[in-house]
Amino acid sequence: MALRLLLLLLLLSLLTSTHCSCDSLHRRLLSLSFSSVAGFHPPPASATGDCIRHLHLPSQNLSGTIAWIFLRNITTLQTLDLSGNALDGSIPGSFWSSPALTEVNLARNSLGGPLRFVESGLRFLNLSGNRFSAASDLSQLTSLKVLDLSRNKIGFTPPGLNSLHNIQYLDLSNNSMTGKFPRDFPAIAGLRCMNVSYNNLTGEIDSEALHKFGSSAFEKGGIFTYAAASSEQTKGKKHEKSRAWRKAVIAAASAVVGVVIVGVLIAGAFCYRRKRSPEKEKGEIAEEEIGWVREARWGAPVVVFEKPLMELTFGDLAGATSGFGRESLMAEGGRSGPIYRAVLPGEMHVVVRVMERDRGVEPAAAAAAFKEIGRLRHRNLLPLLGYCISGREKLLLYEYMERGDLHRWLHELPAGQPDVEDWTGDTWENPPSDTRPSSSSAAAAGGIITAVGDWPTRHRIALGVARGLAFLHQGWVGSRTPVVHGHLVPSNILISDDLEPRIADFAGEGGCATAEDDVYSYGVVVMELVTGRPHWPEEEVERLRVVVRDGPPAAVAAVVDERLQLEAEWEKEAVECLKVGYLCTAKSPEKRPAMQQVVALLKDIRPDTAADGGGGASPTF
Numbered sequence: 001m002a003l004r005l006l007l008l009l010l011l012l013s014l015l016t017s018t019h020c021s022c023d024s025l026h027r028r029l030l031s032l033s034f035s036s037v038a039g040f041h042p043p044p045a046s047a048t049g050d051c052i053r054h055l056h057l058p059s060q061n062l063s064g065t066i067a068w069i070f071l072r073n074i075t076t077l078q079t080l081d082l083s084g085n086a087l088d089g090s091i092p093g094s095f096w097s098s099p100a101l102t103e104v105n106l107a108r109n110s111l112g113g114p115l116r117f118v119e120s121g122l123r124f125l126n127l128s129g130n131r132f133s134a135a136s137d138l139s140q141l142t143s144l145k146v147l148d149l150s151r152n153k154i155g156f157t158p159p160g161l162n163s164l165h166n167i168q169y170l171d172l173s174n175n176s177m178t179g180k181f182p183r184d185f186p187a188i189a190g191l192r193c194m195n196v197s198y199n200n201l202t203g204e205i206d207s208e209a210l211h212k213f214g215s216s217a218f219e220k221g222g223i224f225t226y227a228a229a230s231s232e233q234t235k236g237k238k239h240e241k242s243r244a245w246r247k248a249v250i251a252a253a254s255a256v257v258g259v260v261i262v263g264v265l266i267a268g269a270f271c272y273r274r275k276r277s278p279e280k281e282k283g284e285i286a287e288e289e290i291g292w293v294r295e296a297r298w299g300a301p302v303v304v305f306e307k308p309l310m311e312l313t314f315g316d317l318a319g320a321t322s323g324f325g326r327e328s329l330m331a332e333g334g335r336s337g338p339i340y341r342a343v344l345p346g347e348m349h350v351v352v353r354v355m356e357r358d359r360g361v362e363p364a365a366a367a368a369a370f371k372e373i374g375r376l377r378h379r380n381l382l383p384l385l386g387y388c389i390s391g392r393e394k395l396l397l398y399e400y401m402e403r404g405d406l407h408r409w410l411h412e413l414p415a416g417q418p419d420v421e422d423w424t425g426d427t428w429e430n431p432p433s434d435t436r437p438s439s440s441s442a443a444a445a446g447g448i449i450t451a452v453g454d455w456p457t458r459h460r461i462a463l464g465v466a467r468g469l470a471f472l473h474q475g476w477v478g479s480r481t482p483v484v485h486g487h488l489v490p491s492n493i494l495i496s497d498d499l500e501p502r503i504a505d506f507a508g509e510g511g512c513a514t515a516e517d518d519v520y521s522y523g524v525v526v527m528e529l530v531t532g533r534p535h536w537p538e539e540e541v542e543r544l545r546v547v548v549r550d551g552p553p554a555a556v557a558a559v560v561d562e563r564l565q566l567e568a569e570w571e572k573e574a575v576e577c578l579k580v581g582y583l584c585t586a587k588s589p590e591k592r593p594a595m596q597q598v599v600a601l602l603k604d605i606r607p608d609t610a611a612d613g614g615g616g617a618s619p620t621f
């Protein structure tokens with residue numbers, strides 16, 4: 001059955017345990033490398049022999065100078081982490097030619113001097129928080145994906161930066177770099193995350209970049225002018241004059257926005273503190289909270305994608321949420337802003353998200369971005385219904401999901417109770433603590449779905465979430481940059497009436513997260529779905545991974561949620577799914593499968609029964 005899964009597992013185990021013998025040369029080179037380093041204790045020889053692949057000594061109070069020429073000759077070394085020590089000296093260019101090296105983290109040390117690179121297969125490099133004075137020949141690092149040179153003393157933008165064709169993450173903040181933005185920088189399209197703040201650059205920032213990286217990525221970065229989105233710039237020379245004028249206006253506006261953002265942050269921090277203190281001075285708090293509502297433009301139209309004739313305004317949204325008052329507040333909101341529940345004319349039940357984070361974004365850029373998001377349609381994504389831009393306020397409208405989210409569904413609903421009623425009230429009584437679901441599959445067959453679900457339902461949810469993520473990772477129409485969610489957790493996975501999962505909150509930009517980070521988060525969701533246990537800190541994930549990898553079959557089967565009461569066949573499927581969770585949570589991001597592969601694996605484990613149901617657009621995956 002799960003042939004592909006087995007193949008993948010086999011492949012991975014081959015990758016991780018290839019035996020090799022390096023006699024004792026590498027261990028000798030290691031002692032030589034650290035001979036002038038205080039606090040160094042050679043790690044015990046591992047079971048794989050004397051080959052050293054990974055050297056991880058972060059925050060070990062190491063001080064002194066490493067003899068990099070010896071370290072370079074440990075030809076099997078792949079990853080090096082010496083961050084958070086007190087190492088000094090400089091790094092000779094030849095070190096970077098160490099043949100197997102892919103990840104180096106030397107952040108927070110006292111290393112200095114100029115950096116010079118030679119040809120290398122390096123993919124991850126973190127040199128943040130040192131004293132490097134310059135960096136050159138970056139063009140040699142053609143495989144580099146992540147580069148963090150923040151908090152150094154680098155005086156000019158490193159030559160060769162713009163030939164880093166694979167770079168996704170670039171942090172140059174807090175140096176004193178001079179140079180031109182964007183000319184000296186890699187193409188913005190491939191960058192997922194960039195930060196040039198606290199430098200001495202000059203150049204032009206368009207609203208696309210501002211929206212993508214956030215205004216804090218440019219804060220105190222130098223002297224920038226602000227331009228409208230590049231698509232508008234191509235419209236012709238006719239507008240040259242008005243463009244110059246507009247640019248000046250936007251530059252002025254941006255300056256104002258900068259001030260406003262700081263103001264909002266301060267006000268936000270203030271509100272937050274106030275909200276945490278028990279409800280004193282209730283009236284005053286309410287005043288503060290609705291300040292922005294009063295200042296918004298009430299006549300601003302609400303754009304509803306599929307119902308263009310629906311004439312709604314910001315005022316209608318305010319009316320339907322009692323002026324964005326407490327009684328309509330569903331969640332204070334995590335990364336984007338608070339969420340309100342509203343019933344609009346025509347019994348349209350929606351959720352309104354106030355994008356506090358986007359207040360500084362220029363309205364035209366925001367509208368363009370929201371329209372793009374609106375085009376992302378997939379049955380496993382919570383669709384964006386529309387938006388409203390009222391001055392600096394940006395609001396997004398989503399469909400309201402009666403059943404709530406996966407977290408609630410797995411952990412908060414009493415087992416064995418029908419999950420069909422309104423859940424806002426306290427309509428349930430707590431079940432006696434020892435009740436088991438009578439027979440969840442039978443209940444499902446009868447159309448009544450128990451709260452914890454049966455195995456086919458859980459598998460279907462896992463598969464649906466995988467599909468939704470795979471769809472996002474495939475990228476925007478017309479561009480190949482993946483849309484990264486960045487915050488996939490059960491409370492962001494809503495359950496539709498027909499028990500399809502719908503991923504929410506994917507419009508808030510993934511920030512600096514990668515698609516591989518999403519895959520990890522997905523793996524954790526799978527672990528939660530199979531075991532039925534909430535709360536998965538990293539150590540807990542690691543513990544389960546060890547059980548899945550090394551445990552006898554009985555031990556693995558024992559972690560499956562006992563509320564499911566699985567028979568042998570289904571239990572086998574659940575265990576196979578745990579293995580998918582195992583693959584997705586691999587320590588090294590590069591070993592994690594792509595979401596499209598995950599979809600294939602899950603379909604191998606259990607053929608998809610719902611693929612043709614559900615109606616609507618046919619799924620891509």
Ligand SMILES: *[C@@H]1O[C@H](CO)[C@@H](O)[C@H](O)[C@H]1NC(C)=O
Nearest residue numbers: 038039060061062063064086
């Ligand atoms: C770190 O090392 C220095 C000398 O190398 C020593 O004086 C200090 O006590 C060490 N600190 C800790 C926490 O071990």
Ligand SMILES: *[C@@H]1O[C@H](CO)[C@@H](O)[C@H](O)[C@H]1NC(C)=O
Nearest residue numbers: 029068069070071072073074
């Ligand atoms: C490192 O290896 C190269 C090539 O194998 C050799 O020429 C060089 O002497 C070695 N350096 C040290 C410090 O061992």
Ligand SMILES: *[C@@H]1O[C@H](CO)[C@@H](O)[C@H](O)[C@H]1NC(C)=O
Nearest residue numbers: 083107108126128129146148
């Ligand atoms: C680099 O290291 C610093 C300090 O430990 C850390 O704050 C930063 O997030 C790291 N950068 C990357 C890209 O991981």
Ligand SMILES: *[C@@H]1O[C@H](CO)[C@@H](O)[C@H](O)[C@H]1NC(C)=O
Nearest residue numbers: 129130151152173174175198
């Ligand atoms: C810049 O780096 C210095 C030294 O690492 C640090 O003290 C300072 O707080 C940093 N500034 C910002 C804005 O991060």
Ligand SMILES: *[C@@H]1O[C@H](CO)[C@@H](O)[C@H](O)[C@H]1NC(C)=O
Nearest residue numbers: 174175176177198199200220
């Ligand atoms: C930027 O340059 C000016 C003058 O050239 C200098 O005074 C200032 O300290 C520099 N700022 C940074 C952050 O390096």
Ligand SMILES: *[C@@H]1O[C@H](CO)[C@@H](O)[C@H](O)[C@H]1NC(C)=O
Nearest residue numbers: 173174195197213214216217
């Ligand atoms: C950019 O770097 C600065 C200083 O290091 C930091 O304060 C800011 O939050 C960063 N912004 C982003 C978007 O990472």
